[in-house]
Amino acid sequence: MLKEELKMKNIEQVLRSKKIKVTPQRMAVYSVLKNSTNHPNVDMIYKKLKPEYPAMSLATIYKTVEVLKQVGLIQELNTGEGSIRYDANTSNHPHIACIECGRVDDIHDVNIPPCGGELKTEIEEKTGYTVQKQQLYFFGICPDCHK
Amino acid sequence: MLKEELKMKNIEQVLRSKKIKVTPQRMAVYSVLKNSTNHPNVDMIYKKLKPEYPAMSLATIYKTVEVLKQVGLIQELNTGEGSIRYDANTSNHPHIACIECGRVDDIHDVNIPPCGGELKTEIEEKTGYTVQKQQLYFFGICPDCHK
Protein backbone atom coordinates (compact mmCIF):
# COMPACT_ATOMS: atom_id res chain seq x y z
CA MET A 1 0.00 0.00 0.00
CA LEU A 2 1.32 3.39 -0.98
CA LYS A 3 2.16 6.06 1.58
CA GLU A 4 -0.39 8.34 -0.05
CA GLU A 5 -3.19 5.84 0.43
CA LEU A 6 -2.15 5.28 4.02
CA LYS A 7 -2.43 8.98 4.76
CA MET A 8 -5.93 9.06 3.38
CA LYS A 9 -6.93 6.03 5.41
CA ASN A 10 -5.78 7.91 8.49
CA ILE A 11 -7.93 10.88 7.58
CA GLU A 12 -10.91 8.57 7.29
CA GLN A 13 -10.22 7.35 10.81
CA VAL A 14 -10.07 10.90 12.11
CA LEU A 15 -13.39 11.81 10.53
CA ARG A 16 -15.15 8.62 11.64
CA SER A 17 -13.88 9.03 15.18
CA LYS A 18 -15.58 12.42 15.27
CA LYS A 19 -18.83 11.03 13.87
CA ILE A 20 -18.34 12.89 10.63
CA LYS A 21 -19.23 11.06 7.49
CA VAL A 22 -16.52 10.20 5.03
CA THR A 23 -17.51 11.39 1.58
CA PRO A 24 -15.67 11.60 -1.72
CA GLN A 25 -15.98 15.40 -1.67
CA ARG A 26 -14.32 15.69 1.72
CA MET A 27 -11.52 13.36 0.80
CA ALA A 28 -10.99 15.22 -2.46
CA VAL A 29 -10.80 18.65 -0.83
CA TYR A 30 -8.44 17.40 1.83
CA SER A 31 -6.32 15.72 -0.80
CA VAL A 32 -5.95 18.96 -2.74
CA LEU A 33 -4.77 20.76 0.38
CA LYS A 34 -2.44 17.99 1.47
CA ASN A 35 -0.79 17.87 -1.92
CA SER A 36 -0.37 21.58 -2.48
CA THR A 37 2.11 24.09 -1.18
CA ASN A 38 0.38 27.24 -2.37
CA HIS A 39 -2.26 27.65 0.33
CA PRO A 40 -5.23 27.68 -2.05
CA ASN A 41 -8.47 29.48 -1.37
CA VAL A 42 -11.93 28.05 -1.99
CA ASP A 43 -12.00 29.08 -5.60
CA MET A 44 -8.59 27.58 -6.33
CA ILE A 45 -9.70 24.30 -4.76
CA TYR A 46 -12.89 24.46 -6.80
CA LYS A 47 -11.07 24.94 -10.09
CA LYS A 48 -8.57 22.22 -9.22
CA LEU A 49 -11.33 19.69 -8.58
CA LYS A 50 -13.53 20.72 -11.49
CA PRO A 51 -12.10 18.23 -14.03
CA GLU A 52 -12.40 15.21 -11.77
CA TYR A 53 -15.59 16.26 -9.94
CA PRO A 54 -17.59 18.38 -12.38
CA ALA A 55 -20.67 18.26 -10.15
CA MET A 56 -19.03 19.62 -7.03
CA SER A 57 -20.36 23.01 -6.03
CA LEU A 58 -18.62 25.96 -4.44
CA ALA A 59 -20.93 25.77 -1.43
CA THR A 60 -19.79 22.22 -0.80
CA ILE A 61 -16.19 23.35 -0.70
CA TYR A 62 -17.05 26.15 1.71
CA LYS A 63 -18.78 23.66 4.00
CA THR A 64 -16.03 21.10 3.66
CA VAL A 65 -13.20 23.41 4.61
CA GLU A 66 -15.26 24.50 7.61
CA VAL A 67 -15.64 20.88 8.70
CA LEU A 68 -11.98 20.09 8.14
CA LYS A 69 -11.03 23.16 10.11
CA GLN A 70 -13.29 22.25 13.04
CA VAL A 71 -11.80 18.78 13.14
CA GLY A 72 -8.32 20.26 13.16
CA LEU A 73 -7.17 18.72 9.89
CA ILE A 74 -6.52 22.09 8.28
CA GLN A 75 -6.00 25.68 9.35
CA GLU A 76 -7.08 28.87 7.67
CA LEU A 77 -4.92 31.80 6.71
CA ASN A 78 -6.17 35.33 6.22
CA THR A 79 -3.68 37.65 4.62
CA GLY A 80 -6.29 40.30 3.93
CA GLU A 81 -6.55 39.78 0.19
CA GLY A 82 -10.31 39.27 0.39
CA SER A 83 -10.56 35.50 0.42
CA ILE A 84 -9.45 32.94 2.96
CA ARG A 85 -6.69 30.48 2.20
CA TYR A 86 -6.27 27.00 3.65
CA ASP A 87 -3.31 24.95 4.77
CA ALA A 88 -3.18 21.23 5.56
CA ASN A 89 -0.06 21.90 7.60
CA THR A 90 -1.64 22.68 10.95
CA SER A 91 1.60 23.39 12.75
CA ASN A 92 2.24 26.94 13.86
CA HIS A 93 4.47 28.32 11.13
CA PRO A 94 4.93 31.79 9.64
CA HIS A 95 3.82 32.82 6.18
CA ILE A 96 4.79 35.49 3.73
CA ALA A 97 2.30 37.01 1.30
CA CYS A 98 2.90 39.03 -1.83
CA ILE A 99 1.05 42.34 -1.73
CA GLU A 100 1.19 42.41 -5.52
CA CYS A 101 -0.18 39.02 -6.66
CA GLY A 102 -1.49 37.58 -3.41
CA ARG A 103 0.73 34.51 -3.45
CA VAL A 104 1.34 32.97 -0.03
CA ASP A 105 4.43 30.95 0.90
CA ASP A 106 5.68 29.17 3.96
CA ILE A 107 8.75 30.49 5.69
CA HIS A 108 11.03 27.54 6.28
CA ASP A 109 14.21 27.12 8.27
CA VAL A 110 14.14 30.56 9.79
CA ASN A 111 14.54 30.71 13.52
CA ILE A 112 11.63 32.80 14.70
CA PRO A 113 11.89 33.23 18.41
CA PRO A 114 8.43 34.18 19.72
CA CYS A 115 5.66 32.09 20.93
CA GLY A 116 7.03 29.75 23.56
CA GLY A 117 5.02 28.63 26.54
CA GLU A 118 6.25 31.42 28.82
CA LEU A 119 5.26 34.06 26.29
CA LYS A 120 1.76 32.67 26.10
CA THR A 121 1.46 32.79 29.87
CA GLU A 122 2.76 36.32 29.97
CA ILE A 123 0.25 37.47 27.36
CA GLU A 124 -2.58 35.77 29.20
CA GLU A 125 -1.64 37.52 32.41
CA LYS A 126 -1.25 40.92 30.82
CA THR A 127 -4.38 40.83 28.67
CA GLY A 128 -6.77 38.57 30.55
CA TYR A 129 -7.36 36.58 27.37
CA THR A 130 -7.04 32.84 27.07
CA VAL A 131 -4.64 32.39 24.17
CA GLN A 132 -5.52 29.64 21.72
CA LYS A 133 -3.47 30.27 18.63
CA GLN A 134 -1.34 32.76 16.81
CA GLN A 135 -0.48 33.81 13.29
CA LEU A 136 2.64 35.52 12.08
CA TYR A 137 2.43 37.07 8.63
CA PHE A 138 5.08 38.86 6.65
CA PHE A 139 4.16 40.94 3.63
CA GLY A 140 6.25 41.97 0.68
CA ILE A 141 6.96 41.50 -3.01
CA CYS A 142 7.51 37.98 -4.28
CA PRO A 143 10.32 36.97 -6.64
CA ASP A 144 7.95 36.67 -9.61
CA CYS A 145 6.58 40.16 -9.08
CA HIS A 146 10.07 41.67 -9.12
CA LYS A 147 9.57 41.92 -12.91
CA MET B 1 -3.77 75.80 22.48
CA LEU B 2 -4.64 72.34 23.68
CA LYS B 3 -2.48 69.32 22.94
CA GLU B 4 -5.38 67.73 21.11
CA GLU B 5 -5.69 70.65 18.73
CA LEU B 6 -1.97 70.65 18.14
CA LYS B 7 -2.06 67.01 17.07
CA MET B 8 -4.76 67.78 14.57
CA LYS B 9 -2.84 70.75 13.19
CA ASN B 10 0.05 68.38 12.59
CA ILE B 11 -2.17 66.00 10.68
CA GLU B 12 -3.27 68.89 8.49
CA GLN B 13 0.36 69.59 7.71
CA VAL B 14 0.97 65.98 6.79
CA LEU B 15 -1.98 65.93 4.42
CA ARG B 16 -1.17 69.27 2.81
CA SER B 17 2.45 68.28 2.32
CA LYS B 18 1.22 65.32 0.31
CA LYS B 19 -1.12 67.49 -1.76
CA ILE B 20 -4.11 65.86 -0.14
CA LYS B 21 -6.96 68.16 0.74
CA VAL B 22 -7.93 68.66 4.33
CA THR B 23 -11.62 68.07 4.88
CA PRO B 24 -13.80 67.85 7.98
CA GLN B 25 -14.60 64.23 7.17
CA ARG B 26 -10.96 63.23 7.04
CA MET B 27 -10.14 65.01 10.26
CA ALA B 28 -13.16 63.41 11.91
CA VAL B 29 -12.27 59.89 10.84
CA TYR B 30 -8.68 60.32 11.92
CA SER B 31 -9.81 61.78 15.22
CA VAL B 32 -11.99 58.76 15.94
CA LEU B 33 -9.06 56.44 15.33
CA LYS B 34 -6.59 58.55 17.29
CA ASN B 35 -8.91 58.68 20.30
CA SER B 36 -9.93 55.03 20.38
CA THR B 37 -8.19 51.92 21.63
CA ASN B 38 -10.57 49.36 20.21
CA HIS B 39 -9.33 49.23 16.61
CA PRO B 40 -12.70 50.06 15.04
CA ASN B 41 -13.79 48.91 11.61
CA VAL B 42 -15.50 51.09 9.02
CA ASP B 43 -18.95 50.47 10.41
CA MET B 44 -17.90 51.30 13.96
CA ILE B 45 -16.37 54.57 12.76
CA TYR B 46 -19.54 55.29 10.81
CA LYS B 47 -21.79 54.78 13.81
CA LYS B 48 -19.48 56.80 16.02
CA LEU B 49 -19.59 59.77 13.66
CA LYS B 50 -23.30 59.53 12.83
CA PRO B 51 -24.49 61.93 15.57
CA GLU B 52 -22.03 64.68 14.72
CA TYR B 53 -21.93 64.11 10.94
CA PRO B 54 -25.34 62.71 9.96
CA ALA B 55 -24.61 63.25 6.27
CA MET B 56 -21.40 61.28 6.16
CA SER B 57 -21.66 58.18 4.01
CA LEU B 58 -20.04 54.78 4.39
CA ALA B 59 -18.31 55.25 1.05
CA THR B 60 -16.62 58.36 2.37
CA ILE B 61 -15.25 56.44 5.32
CA TYR B 62 -13.99 53.67 3.07
CA LYS B 63 -12.25 56.23 0.89
CA THR B 64 -10.88 58.12 3.86
CA VAL B 65 -9.28 55.17 5.61
CA GLU B 66 -7.69 54.23 2.31
CA VAL B 67 -6.19 57.70 2.01
CA LEU B 68 -5.01 57.77 5.61
CA LYS B 69 -3.44 54.36 5.13
CA GLN B 70 -1.61 55.40 1.95
CA VAL B 71 -0.25 58.48 3.72
CA GLY B 72 0.95 56.30 6.58
CA LEU B 73 -1.19 57.91 9.27
CA ILE B 74 -2.98 54.66 10.10
CA GLN B 75 -2.51 50.94 9.58
CA GLU B 76 -5.03 48.24 8.91
CA LEU B 77 -5.54 45.03 10.85
CA ASN B 78 -7.13 41.90 9.50
CA THR B 79 -7.98 39.33 12.11
CA GLY B 80 -10.16 37.34 9.75
CA GLU B 81 -13.51 38.29 11.23
CA GLY B 82 -14.76 39.54 7.88
CA SER B 83 -14.15 43.26 8.15
CA ILE B 84 -10.97 45.28 8.33
CA ARG B 85 -10.04 47.20 11.47
CA TYR B 86 -7.92 50.33 11.67
CA ASP B 87 -5.31 51.59 14.08
CA ALA B 88 -3.86 55.09 14.37
CA ASN B 89 -0.87 53.57 16.11
CA THR B 90 1.30 52.77 13.11
CA SER B 91 4.11 51.17 15.05
CA ASN B 92 4.65 47.45 14.62
CA HIS B 93 2.94 45.98 17.65
CA PRO B 94 1.14 42.68 18.27
CA HIS B 95 -2.61 42.30 18.72
CA ILE B 96 -4.89 39.79 20.30
CA ALA B 97 -8.38 39.10 18.98
CA CYS B 98 -11.30 37.38 20.64
CA ILE B 99 -12.62 34.53 18.53
CA GLU B 100 -15.94 34.88 20.35
CA CYS B 101 -16.86 38.57 20.07
CA GLY B 102 -14.25 39.88 17.64
CA ARG B 103 -12.76 42.40 20.04
CA VAL B 104 -9.16 43.38 19.26
CA ASP B 105 -6.68 44.61 21.85
CA ASP B 106 -3.08 45.72 21.83
CA ILE B 107 -0.51 43.61 23.61
CA HIS B 108 1.54 45.95 25.74
CA ASP B 109 4.73 45.47 27.69
CA VAL B 110 5.39 41.96 26.49
CA ASN B 111 8.82 41.29 25.11
CA ILE B 112 8.20 39.67 21.76
CA PRO B 113 11.48 38.72 20.21
CA PRO B 114 10.99 38.34 16.46
CA CYS B 115 11.30 40.80 13.74
CA GLY B 116 14.67 42.45 14.06
CA GLY B 117 16.70 43.58 11.06
CA GLU B 118 18.68 40.33 10.79
CA LEU B 119 15.50 38.28 10.75
CA LYS B 120 14.13 40.35 7.88
CA THR B 121 17.33 39.82 5.92
CA GLU B 122 17.26 36.11 6.61
CA ILE B 123 13.67 35.83 5.41
CA GLU B 124 14.44 37.80 2.27
CA GLU B 125 17.34 35.50 1.48
CA LYS B 126 15.39 32.31 2.14
CA THR B 127 12.20 33.30 0.32
CA GLY B 128 13.33 35.73 -2.35
CA TYR B 129 10.66 38.18 -1.23
CA THR B 130 11.28 41.80 -0.37
CA VAL B 131 9.81 42.14 3.11
CA GLN B 132 7.82 45.31 3.76
CA LYS B 133 5.83 44.69 6.90
CA GLN B 134 4.64 42.06 9.32
CA GLN B 135 1.68 41.32 11.52
CA LEU B 136 1.58 39.19 14.63
CA TYR B 137 -1.85 38.16 15.82
CA PHE B 138 -2.84 36.11 18.83
CA PHE B 139 -6.31 34.63 19.10
CA GLY B 140 -8.25 33.55 22.13
CA ILE B 141 -11.14 34.32 24.45
CA CYS B 142 -11.34 37.79 25.97
CA PRO B 143 -12.06 38.47 29.64
CA ASP B 144 -15.64 39.56 28.89
CA CYS B 145 -16.41 36.40 26.97
CA HIS B 146 -15.29 34.24 29.89
CA LYS B 147 -18.91 34.52 31.06
Add this chain to the structure above:
DNA sequence: CATCTATTAATAATTGTTCTCTTTTTATTT
Protein backbone atom coordinates in the same frame (compact mmCIF):
# COMPACT_ATOMS: atom_id res chain seq x y z
C1' DC C 1 -33.25 -4.19 2.71
C1' DA C 2 -35.52 -0.19 4.96
C1' DT C 3 -35.19 3.74 7.38
C1' DC C 4 -33.06 7.66 9.20
C1' DT C 5 -30.19 11.48 8.92
C1' DA C 6 -26.07 13.97 7.27
C1' DT C 7 -24.52 15.76 3.11
C1' DT C 8 -24.87 17.45 -1.46
C1' DA C 9 -26.01 20.70 -5.42
C1' DA C 10 -28.47 24.48 -6.82
C1' DT C 11 -30.04 28.69 -5.77
C1' DA C 12 -31.12 32.73 -3.18
C1' DA C 13 -29.72 35.92 0.37
C1' DT C 14 -26.37 38.40 2.97
C1' DT C 15 -22.39 41.16 3.95
C1' DG C 16 -18.32 43.95 3.45
C1' DT C 17 -16.41 46.66 -0.01
C1' DT C 18 -15.85 49.15 -4.43
C1' DC C 19 -17.52 51.76 -8.38
C1' DT C 20 -20.12 55.28 -10.87
C1' DC C 21 -22.27 59.37 -11.13
C1' DT C 22 -23.72 63.92 -9.60
C1' DT C 23 -23.24 67.61 -6.33
C1' DT C 24 -20.48 70.05 -3.08
C1' DT C 25 -16.28 71.69 -1.05
C1' DT C 26 -11.55 73.10 -1.10
C1' DA C 27 -7.64 75.66 -2.55
C1' DT C 28 -6.14 78.92 -5.82
C1' DT C 29 -6.50 82.83 -8.95
C1' DT C 30 -8.60 86.85 -10.39
Add this chain to the structure above:
DNA sequence: AAATAAAAAGAGAACAATTATTAATAGATG
Protein backbone atom coordinates in the same frame (compact mmCIF):
# COMPACT_ATOMS: atom_id res chain seq x y z
C1' DA D 1 -14.76 88.96 -2.41
C1' DA D 2 -15.93 86.34 -6.73
C1' DA D 3 -14.48 82.97 -10.14
C1' DT D 4 -12.23 78.76 -11.25
C1' DA D 5 -10.40 74.10 -11.54
C1' DA D 6 -9.51 70.11 -9.07
C1' DA D 7 -10.56 67.04 -5.50
C1' DA D 8 -13.71 65.02 -2.45
C1' DA D 9 -18.34 63.78 -0.61
C1' DG D 10 -22.81 61.55 -0.92
C1' DA D 11 -26.15 58.24 -2.86
C1' DG D 12 -26.91 54.18 -4.64
C1' DA D 13 -25.88 50.42 -7.80
C1' DA D 14 -22.65 46.81 -8.51
C1' DC D 15 -19.54 43.34 -6.94
C1' DA D 16 -17.35 39.32 -4.75
C1' DA D 17 -16.86 36.22 -0.94
C1' DT D 18 -19.52 33.82 2.00
C1' DT D 19 -23.70 31.88 4.22
C1' DA D 20 -28.43 30.19 4.39
C1' DT D 21 -32.22 27.61 2.36
C1' DT D 22 -34.24 23.74 0.28
C1' DA D 23 -35.11 19.57 -2.08
C1' DA D 24 -32.75 15.52 -3.66
C1' DT D 25 -29.19 11.98 -2.60
C1' DA D 26 -26.17 8.90 -0.36
C1' DG D 27 -23.93 6.84 4.16
C1' DA D 28 -24.74 4.65 8.23
C1' DT D 29 -27.31 1.59 11.12
C1' DG D 30 -30.15 -2.20 12.50
